[in-house]
Amino acid sequence: MNLSYWEIKTWLTDVDFTIIGSGIVGLSCALELRRNHPKANILVLEKGLLPQGASTKNAGFACFGSLSEIIDDLESHSEDEVLNLVSKRINGLTLLRETLGDKQLDYKPYGGYELFLKEDEALYHKCLESRNNINKLLKPLFKEDVFSFKDNIFGFNHIIDQLGYNQFEGQIDTGKMMASLLDKVSVSGIKVLNNCYVNALEDELNSVEVITNDFKFQSSKVFVATNGFASQLINENVKPARAQVLITKPIKNLKVKGTFHLDRGYYYFRNIDDRVLFGGGRSLDFKGEETMEFGETELIQDKLEELLNTTIIPEQQFEIEHRWSGIMGVGNQKKSIVKPLGNNIFCGVRLGGMGVAIGSIVGKDLANLIE
Ligand SMILES: Cc1cc2nc3c(=O)[nH]c(=O)nc-3n(C[C@H](O)[C@H](O)[C@H](O)COP(=O)(O)OP(=O)(O)OC[C@H]3O[C@@H](n4cnc5c(N)ncnc54)[C@H](O)[C@@H]3O)c2cc1C
Secondary structure (H helix, E strand, O other), X not given: OOOOHHHHHHHOOOEEEEEEOOOHHHHHHHHHHHHHOOOOOEEEEOOOOOOOOOOOOOOOEEOOOOHHHHXXXXXXXXXXXXXXXXXXXXXXXXXXXXXXXXXXXXXXXXOEEEEOEHHHHHHHHHHHHHHHHHHHHHHHHHOOOOEEEXXXXXXXXXXXXXXXXXXXXEEXXXXXXXXXXXXXXXXXXXXXXXXXXXXXXXXXXXXXXXXXXXXXXXXXXXXXXXXXXXXXXXXXXXXXXXXXXXXXXXXXXXXXXXXXXXXXOOEEEEEEOXXXXXXXXXXXXXXXXXXXXXXXXXXXXXXXXXXXXXXXXXXXXXXXXXXXXXXXXXXXOOOOEEEEOOOOXXXXXXXXXXXXXXXXXXXXXXXXXXX
């Protein structure tokens, strides 16, 4: 692309900080950099017309782990590590709510539930038995009991009639969150260039050469916030993980209200605008879903529809309105990677399935890697 004198001078000269990726991490990083460096020239580069990863695709659960997930984590992590993970999610959600406000997020404190399939009786009993210990473990963070059990008042079928309940879980409107973040970034004088794919980064002594599909320029520091696509640019242990979702048309007298996890969190659903938004099923084909390509498969979409019919809204007529997917970044550990990669390049990636919760704080920590 042959840029004009004006384009080069206005957008690509004397760039202090370049952030790659305009998801929740990239935008939160940009805002924190602005807070710390009011006069800096800050640029965000995004390959999509809109953010094209996970931040505009997700289910909008403001959650920090179901009972069975925490029990699971305790099998591979120490108590301190699990407490650290949970506290990061709480701090991240607090920061997100403080930064944007509950109205902008359309935050609804409806609570979160865990459903146990009839064939998962052993898991249900394990959760029942571990509940007091987990509540005790989390007490320093929440000051109150987090987990209890409630009757199935939602008309779910084929499940054990007691649902795990988390009184601190909420839900947000993902689109409103991202639109507000983008507004805030724009008002802060940060430039965002969309449709700009970064191909490579050359770390030099005092700056980085940023090579995009269309042009090259120098930036003093570069922050990589590309999550599931990280391995295209940097050499870190992050694998892509596609997650598929569907949404129904509005349903009259819908009983579903809250955020719900099913089958150890492999499936998740919530109410939004009198509809059910339902996602998951990666466990049916982990290998096939380890991809950076967006798309839906019959295997997973059929299973989602079947579970809606048999288990989630068995007594109500519904139609599917729309289906989509997003790409997450996962690895062999749940901890995100936030670190310097050289003289002038830094990364904040591998957010897993919890980026709504931890994205703000990962972005902030990423920005604070520099003085
Ligand atoms: C279907 C689904 C449901 C989810 N549900 C929840 C939930 O309910 N609660 C929760 O906490 N989390 C959820 N998550 C996870 C959460 O959405 C992510 O963890 C979070 O959005 C990650 O944010 P990010 O900024 O790190 O990455 P992303 O949002 O993926 O942002 C990375 C950005 O980098 C851009 N990019 C990549 N490579 C390049 C390049 N070379 N050049 C320029 N730009 C590039 C991408 O286009 C993308 O916009 C869900 C995820 C999915 C997919």
